[in-house]
Amino acid sequence: MAALLEVRKLEAFYGPTRVLEGIDFEVAEGGITTILGANGAGKTTTLRALSGLVRRTGEIRLAGQRIDGHSTEKTAALGIAHVPDGRGTLVNMTVEENLRVGAYLRRGKAEVEQDMARMFGYFPRLRERRGQQAGTLSGGEQQMLAISRALMQRPRLLLMDEPSFGLAPLVIREIFEIMRVVNREEGVGILLVEQNVARALEIADHAWLLETGRTVISGTAKQLRDDAQIRRSYLGF
Ligand code: ATP
Numbered sequence: 631m632a633a634l635l636e637v638r639k640l641e642a643f644y645g646p647t648r649v650l651e652g653i654d655f656e657v658a659e660g661g662i663t664t665i666l667g668a669n670g671a672g673k674t675t676t677l678r679a680l681s682g683l684v685r686r687t688g689e690i691r692l693a694g695q696r697i698d699g700h701s702t703e704k705t706a707a708l709g710i711a712h713v714p715d716g717r718g719t720l721v722n723m724t725v726e727e728n729l730r731v732g733a734y735l736r737r738g739k740a741e742v743e744q745d746m747a748r749m750f751g752y753f754p755r756l757r758e759r760r761g762q763q764a765g766t767l768s769g770g771e772q773q774m775l776a777i778s779r780a781l782m783q784r785p786r787l788l789l790m791d792e793p794s795f796g797l798a799p800l801v802i803r804e805i806f807e808i809m810r811v812v813n814r815e816e817g818v819g820i821l822l823v824e825q826n827v828a829r830a831l832e833i834a835d836h837a838w839l840l841e842t843g844r845t846v847i848s849g850t851a852k853q854l855r856d857d858a859q860i861r862r863s864y865l866g867f
Contacts, residue, residue: 721765
């Protein structure tokens with residue numbers, strides 16, 4: 631399958647400190663790739679670097695087009711949506727306003743309305759709470775809103791940082807199911823950072839392991855599930 635995202639020699643910096651040491655990876659068109667790694671390995675930083683939220687060097691291509699010279703806003707306009715850790719909903723705005731903010735780069739009012747209805751179809755709880763302030767939603771509802779807001783951009787690639795963090799198992803299952811639907815039915819590629827490694831390897835087709843800013847293992851999700859180091863360190867058996 632062709633690469634939707636191609637990353638070469640990606641380095642990222644906080645001030646003078648280099649946190650990513652030249653990593654290479656791809657996300658296939660319509661694929662789900664997961665980044666595994668211990669705390670502090672650089673997973674969140676990888677997503678931030680792709681969105682242009684931290685200083686970076688290296689090559690990033692989206693559907694063959696170089697995007698590493700672009701601002702965060704331009705990157706979003708070209709089709710990369712980021713659901714950050716901590717969710718990043720606009721807490722003083724309502725559910726509906728958050729969704730409209732997600733669509734701010736788009737024209738086509740009728741399509742935006744249709745997409746909003748689609749989000750409410752994915753997550754009926756958001757429909758019931760469309761007039762509620764985002765800051766008063768439960769953690770699970772906030773995650774649903776963060777994902778929906780990102781999808782309102784109509785992205786080609788969704789960057790997801792720890793979507794299950796702090797959520798109850800039933801809500802996690804619901805969110806992963808919608809990710810699968812979005813990937814299969816809308817063809818949105820997903821790059822997933824997830825501390826629940828078993829779940830991440832279940833949904834992903836490819837995976838790679840990051841250790842202190844370097845890629846140490848990469849392969850299909852099955853290969854990584856079967857890898858002794860991954861099993862011992864991340865799956866606990
Ligand atoms: P976790 O699983 O704990 O979230 P991670 O793999 O996502 O970890 P990052 O958050 O990307 O790791 O952090 C990678 C390294 O960069 C860590 O050593 C961290 O301390 C450092 N770092 C992260 N954010 C900043 C920042 N704003 N300023 C300076 N250093 C930072």
